[in-house]
Amino acid sequence: MAKPETTQRRPRADGQRNRARILEAALHLFVERGPDAPFTEIAKEAGVGVGTVYRHFPAREDLIEAAYRSELDAVCAGAVELLEQVPPRDALRTWMDRFVDYWATKIGLTEALEAVVAAGRDPFAQSRGQVDEAVGALLAATVEAGVTRPEIEPDDVVVALSGIAMVAPVLEDRDQVSRVLDLLYEGMGARP
Template sequence: MPDPAGGGRPLRADAQRNRDKLLEVAVRAFSQGGPEIPLESIAKEAGVGIGTLYRHFPTREALVEAAYRSELARLCDSAADLLRELPADRALRAWMNRFIDYMATKQGMAEALRAVIASGGNPFSESRDRLTAAISLFLAAGADAGILRSDVDSYDVLAGLSGISLSAGEPARREQAGRLLDLLLDGLRYRADAG
């Protein structure tokens, strides 16, 4: 991955590990502790100095935005891996669980993300396109295998997932979210030409 502060040069392996660890810790810290969590505590938990944090992320907003985008990339990039491991319908269902986790993280980071937007950033600029592209992979693979409908729009699936996340995405309601995800997947399996 190119160094965001280094003019596009790739990061050394140790620098990439430090950056990845900072992002992992930042997601958890901002989700649980809000936008004002001390950056020193994030650096310390990641096992790096504050100078390393600022080399990678010159501002708090840069760290928040990178942490959010990292979670989005982790979710979307997992689609291809799941499709290699599972049939398309089961891969999509596993991805749906990950989507609910991603949305819970996004909700936890809401205050921190608002600060990014207030400073002129747009952490969500790629979200919809990346998410629908991932969903499209599952839909195409499922349609090709004859196990998912071929007439489904990935934006509709994203809307359904978002609705489930908003209504039942809290950890205490995960059982209900699971049932709703199963219903959504059953709808994707239903044959449009059956009736």
């Protein structure tokens, strides 16, 4: 006898809002206080009950990983959103700034992410591919617009951006970071 098909319900709108608020609060507190930020404080900052936090994220590692992935998803989705809003040239350069900001958050989550890795998980499993895909979309649009060279590989851009992002906190001068990003961007420019 065949098993009946089950359909998965879409989360309710209020549940989705609660989840988003929990992730935002958790990200803030994990960066500020480390992986041991109490769920009670996360719940308070998110404006939900602690039971709601546990319902969405039964284990601390679940919450840390979800907070990291939500930031990654946001920065990657931002590539497509920017391409819909501004010319490709501006989309790529704006996204480069957003990537540096994302990296700063990732660095702030280092201790929390180490706890996830120690639990036997790999929160970075698809990160590089996801970022490469976002950069690939931006490069395809800028190549089509005649702004960047077609031979540039998305992963090469990701490596260069990651290097800049890693030193950005040491520079403590956002203007200098911006100038270095401009140099990278101009180096990708189409040749006459």
